[in-house]
Amino acid sequence: MPKTALKPFLKYVGRRFFFLILTYFVAITIIFILPRAIPGNPLSQLLSRIAVQGAANPETISNVQKSLMEEFGVGKPIIVQYLSFLGRLFRGDLGTSINFYPKKCLDVLAPFIPWTLFLLIPATLTAWIIGNTLGAVAGNKRGTWMDNLVLNTSLVISQIPYYWLGMLLIYTFSVKLGIFPTQGGYAQGLLPSFSFKFITSVLYHYVLPFLSIVIAAIGGWAIGTRLLVIYELDADYTIFAVNLGMRDRTVFKYVFRNILLPQITGLALNLGSALGGALITELIFNYPGTGYILFRALSTLDYPLIQAIFVILIVAIYFANFIVDFVYAIVDPRIRLGQGEGS
Amino acid sequence: MKDTLILSLENVRSYYAKGNYYVKAVDGVSFNIFKGEVVGIVGESGSGKSTLSNVMIMNIKKPLNFIEGKVILNVGANFLELNTLPRQELQKIIWGRETSIVPQSAMNALMPTKKIRDFISDLVKDHFERALNEEEIIERAKQRFTDVGLSPNDIYRYPFELSGGMRQRAVIAMATLLNPRLLICDEPTSALDVANQKLVLKTLEQLRKREIVESIVFITHDIATVRQIATRMVVMYAGKIVENSPVEDIIKDPLHPYSRGLLLSVVTPEPEIKKRGISFIPGTPPDLANPPIGCRFHPRCPYKMDICEKEEPPLKKVDTNREVACFLFNK
Amino acid sequence: MWKAMIRPLFKSPKFIVGMTIFLLIVLMAIFGPILYPKDPTSFAGMPEQPPSKEYPLGTDTYGGDLLAKVLNGTRSSLYVGFLVAIISMSIGLLVGIFSAMKGGIVDELLMSFTNIVLTIPSILLAILIASYLRIRSLEVIAVILGILSWPWFARAIRAQLMSLINREYVYLSRLAGYGDFRLAIEDLIPAIATYTFMAFILFINGGILGEAGLSLIGLGPTKGVTLGVVLQWAVLMEAVRRGLWWWFIPPGLVIVLLTSSLLIITTAMDEVFNPKLRER
Ligand SMILES: Nc1ncnc2c1ncn2[C@@H]1O[C@H](COP(=O)(O)OP(=O)(O)OP(=O)(O)O)[C@@H](O)[C@H]1O
Ligand SMILES: [Mg+2]
Numbered sequence: 001m002p003k004t005a006l007k008p009f010l011k012y013v014g015r016r017f018f019f020l021i022l023t024y025f026v027a028i029t030i031i032f033i034l035p036r037a038i039p040g041n042p043l044s045q046l047l048s049r050i051a052v053q054g055a056a057n058p059e060t061i062s063n064v065q066k067s068l069m070e071e072f073g074v075g076k077p078i079i080v081q082y083l084s085f086l087g088r089l090f091r092g093d094l095g096t097s098i099n100f101y102p103k104k105c106l107d108v109l110a111p112f113i114p115w116t117l118f119l120l121i122p123a124t125l126t127a128w129i130i131g132n133t134l135g136a137v138a139g140n141k142r143g144t145w146m147d148n149l150v151l152n153t154s155l156v157i158s159q160i161p162y163y164w165l166g167m168l169l170i171y172t173f174s175v176k177l178g179i180f181p182t183q184g185g186y187a188q189g190l191l192p193s194f195s196f197k198f199i200t201s202v203l204y205h206y207v208l209p210f211l212s213i214v215i216a217a218i219g220g221w222a223i224g225t226r227l228l229v230i231y232e233l234d235a236d237y238t239i240f241a242v243n244l245g246m247r248d249r250t251v252f253k254y255v256f257r258n259i260l261l262p263q264i265t266g267l268a269l270n271l272g273s274a275l276g277g278a279l280i281t282e283l284i285f286n287y288p289g290t291g292y293i294l295f296r297a298l299s300t301l302d303y304p305l306i307q308a309i310f311v312i313l314i315v316a317i318y319f320a321n322f323i324v325d326f327v328y329a330i331v332d333p334r335i336r337l338g339q340g341e342g343s
Numbered sequence: 344m345k346d347t348l349i350l351s352l353e354n355v356r357s358y359y360a361k362g363n364y365y366v367k368a369v370d371g372v373s374f375n376i377f378k379g380e381v382v383g384i385v386g387e388s389g390s391g392k393s394t395l396s397n398v399m400i401m402n403i404k405k406p407l408n409f410i411e412g413k414v415i416l417n418v419g420a421n422f423l424e425l426n427t428l429p430r431q432e433l434q435k436i437i438w439g440r441e442t443s444i445v446p447q448s449a450m451n452a453l454m455p456t457k458k459i460r461d462f463i464s465d466l467v468k469d470h471f472e473r474a475l476n477e478e479e480i481i482e483r484a485k486q487r488f489t490d491v492g493l494s495p496n497d498i499y500r501y502p503f504e505l506s507g508g509m510r511q512r513a514v515i516a517m518a519t520l521l522n523p524r525l526l527i528c529d530e531p532t533s534a535l536d537v538a539n540q541k542l543v544l545k546t547l548e549q550l551r552k553r554e555i556v557e558s559i560v561f562i563t564h565d566i567a568t569v570r571q572i573a574t575r576m577v578v579m580y581a582g583k584i585v586e587n588s589p590v591e592d593i594i595k596d597p598l599h600p601y602s603r604g605l606l607l608s609v610v611t612p613e614p615e616i617k618k619r620g621i622s623f624i625p626g627t628p629p630d631l632a633n634p635p636i637g638c639r640f641h642p643r644c645p646y647k648m649d650i651c652e653k654e655e656p657p658l659k660k661v662d663t664n665r666e667v668a669c670f671l672f673n674k
Numbered sequence: 675m676w677k678a679m680i681r682p683l684f685k686s687p688k689f690i691v692g693m694t695i696f697l698l699i700v701l702m703a704i705f706g707p708i709l710y711p712k713d714p715t716s717f718a719g720m721p722e723q724p725p726s727k728e729y730p731l732g733t734d735t736y737g738g739d740l741l742a743k744v745l746n747g748t749r750s751s752l753y754v755g756f757l758v759a760i761i762s763m764s765i766g767l768l769v770g771i772f773s774a775m776k777g778g779i780v781d782e783l784l785m786s787f788t789n790i791v792l793t794i795p796s797i798l799l800a801i802l803i804a805s806y807l808r809i810r811s812l813e814v815i816a817v818i819l820g821i822l823s824w825p826w827f828a829r830a831i832r833a834q835l836m837s838l839i840n841r842e843y844v845y846l847s848r849l850a851g852y853g854d855f856r857l858a859i860e861d862l863i864p865a866i867a868t869y870t871f872m873a874f875i876l877f878i879n880g881g882i883l884g885e886a887g888l889s890l891i892g893l894g895p896t897k898g899v900t901l902g903v904v905l906q907w908a909v910l911m912e913a914v915r916r917g918l919w920w921w922f923i924p925p926g927l928v929i930v931l932l933t934s935s936l937l938i939i940t941t942a943m944d945e946v947f948n949p950k951l952r953e954r
């Protein structure tokens with residue numbers, strides 16, 4: 001790539017980066033405002049109760065309550081609260097968990113996050129690849145029994161929530177057939193290590209949650225890709241190529257390449273809901289990921305921890321978004337060379 | 344006639360299947376194209392011109408059905424009846440090599456995410472399975488790009504790096520890369536400004552003069568363009584040919600009432616009417632799913648006779664090289 | 675005009691299948707609780723009974739009648755779905771139309787805003803908002819989901835209107851042989867109308883699935899029974915691992931049937947109205 005060709009690429013990537021930072025800032029602000037703006041929310045009630053109590057009788061408030069008051073800046077003007085909130089985030093301080101006091105939220109979360117990534121990323125990519133392939137083949141053979149089969153199955157499958165599919169799989173394969181474990185990320189009693197025993201146990205427990213995400217996600221990709229292929233097969237450039245005597249196989253290769261580009265963007269847009277689905281799936285499987293700890297935090301109203309989880313999950317999604325944008329910019333010559341980056 | 348026949352259509356019918364009825368887009372069309380001719384096909388929007396261009400190379404795709412007739416192409420040594428060949432065969436030995444279509448929207452006809460050079464090399468591989476030297480073709484492509492007024496280095500660019508007019512010419516260059524006998528241009532100029540239109544027309548003329556292509560079919564709404572480039576004019580109305588005459592003759596003395604109306608619109612000085620093409624002919628074009636019985640033009644025809652409502656006028660020779668489908672000329 | 679437009683729909687097997695399933699479920703939601711008037715929240719009988727004559731779908735851990743729960747749950751889930759659709763559609767139309775009509779800086783600001791909301795993962799934000807609300811009625815749930823799911827629709831509406839304003843569409847339709855502006859408008863309004871209708875259906879889907887997701891992690895409505903709430907209790911009480919299939923299969927099945935029938939309807943509409951997809 002000549003030097004001049006690098007400029008539009010950097011410009012595009014830079015713009016996306018700026019946009020994501022801006023959006024993240026908005027998201028953070030929402031996270032900050034919500035507990036302070038929602039009337040009658042249990043957090044502010046809890047805090048004001050502690051505040052009143054503390055004013056009258058300072059000894060009675062516990063360490064947990066002290067750190068809560070400090071972190072939420074009770075009694076200070078809202079703008080000061082906001083700035084100190086941002087400042088702490090910037091330093092990587094996500095607050096102290098109520099439940100696991102005096103552990104920092106980040107330390108509480110750290111062991112759970114890899115599990116979620118380990119589940120979500122391979123499953124999403126697998127579904128993306130299989131779904132796109134199926135959809136492309138179906139669109140290419142439009143109107144045949146295979147197309148009908150793929151389309152009709154996808155229409156139903158794409159609407160199955162991951163977690164319900166998870167329940168069906170557990171019921172069938174674990175409860176009825178006893179082939180797979182019913183829950184957990186690894187066998188009880190094992191300690192996480194890089195031993196052969198532990199790794200095989202992890203993989204064994206991985207199958208069902210992985211499958212429930214993959215199967216349920218394939219349909220959506222297949223439907224979208226099929227439509228794109230049908231459109232592209234009717235596009236002017238396809239018709240020109242066919243009329244020049246290009247073979248159907250070569251044309252299809254071109255078409256497939258062209259539809260993968262928008263589907264890469266689709267992957268980025270889809271990450272949020274995929275993550276949402278995966279969190280609930282983890283809950284169903286008692287899988288030791290973020291979904292599990294989120295559920296615990298929610299059911300015990302551990303607000304600092306809840307906030308921290310969202311701060312991190314949203315960062316993760318935006319980071320992934322940025323990687324996808326980056327890949328897209330490399331793959332699509334139109335962006336690489338600074339044109340047609342419109343939508 | 345002693346000229347070499349290039350393409351011959353004999354009573355061709357090709358319909359779009361639509362639920363439980365047909366749209367009769369090409370309905371009993373016969374005509375010949377000889378070597379060296381530039382045939383202009385004109386007609387209102389929806390009269391079946393683009394469909395006809397697909398039928399000429401027998402690219403019949405799903406909703407379109409080939410009902411009957413013969414499509415015969417001269418392939419040098421002998422004549423091939425294209426309508427009997429399977430699609431693969433057409434793809435391999437006819438399309439791109441003997442015939443080529445410059446599509447109606449050539450602006451978007453180039454593979455958007457491939458360099459033109461790579462597209463060409465894929466195309467060549469599909470046609471010749473490596474028997475042909477790729478470098479040779481690339482050299483030829485560069486030459487062809489120069490011929491159409493582009494830089495030879497433009498083949499190393501992506502389509503989106505070219506302007507609209509440049510793309511149009513690149514499409515022409517690529518369509519003629521394998522020296523097809525017959526080049527079909529489906530309104531190649533309608534999306535261009537005047538300067539680029541002229542350039543494209545000149546390019547086409549050059550290609551024919553240098554016998555890179557042997558004949559050109561030029562489809563358009565615009566009679567002025569046909570006048571400029573074509574040697575013969577075929578007038579289509581509602582899926583049928585109503586007149587087929589040398590350009591000078593038809594300009595001087597259009598026979599079919601529809602041709603007459605069509606040409607009047609060009610002579611009319613008001614640019615507004617000119618721009619609106621032929622829509623000033625009173626009435627609307629018929630529904631091709633259910634065309635009028637008899638002559639399809641009779642509901643709009645100022646010279647309508649009784650017979651026109653009952654029988655279809657056949658396309659008949661009225662002069663040595665003029666044909667018209669109208670009862671005014673054959674009783 | 676509408677009659678002529680709608681008629682081809684009834685030739686599409688997909689549309690008929692989708693519509694039949696959807697209408698059956700709607701009828702079930704409306705009349706089910708009337709024809710089977712058991713209280714979904716009372717502790718009626720023996721706990722954890724498999725389906726029987728007396729309890730067609732069995733009972734849960736508290737002896738609650740699962741058929742009554744599913745019937746009432748379907749009703750509430752549909753209600754939430756419709757509310758979500760109405761809210762998202764209104765916001766989407768408002769933002770889209772306003773953006774397209776005003777243009778300039780207003781358009782730019784609104785679209786930046788739309789893009790930001792589009793990029794913020796809506797499910798996560800919905801969870802966060804719901805977690806701060808102690809009391810969540812069905813309507814509150816619908817509002818939470820509704821205010822987060824409109825952006826893609828606003829963008830699409832804006833794009834369609836822009837093409838009208840830029841006359842691109844008019845130009846194209848003239849090329850295609852129409853001669854005048856009115857034809858274009860007559861063509862465009864139905865296009866936007868069908869599009870909006872299809873978006874509305876997809877919003878219902880989003881609402882139903884969103885509610886179920888929130889309920890499963892314990893953030894669903896605090897009063898009333900929805901399909902999500904039935905599933906939530908099934909999970910809490912380990913119904914799956916204890917083999918109580920009648921507890922978790924019917925509510926999930928209704929969700930899948932409902933949402934996929936709606937998706938099938940929109941697919942069929944697309945195939946009928948979209949000239950690029952029209953078959954034969
Ligand atoms: N895919 C299709 N399915 C059904 N009918 C079609 C299809 N394509 C074209 N038609 C119909 O066939 C007839 C002829 O269409 P065609 O595209 O050949 O016209 P045309 O003369 O090229 O028009 P234009 O000048 O607008 O390009 C029209 O009535 C059109 O509605
Ligand atoms: Mg045409």
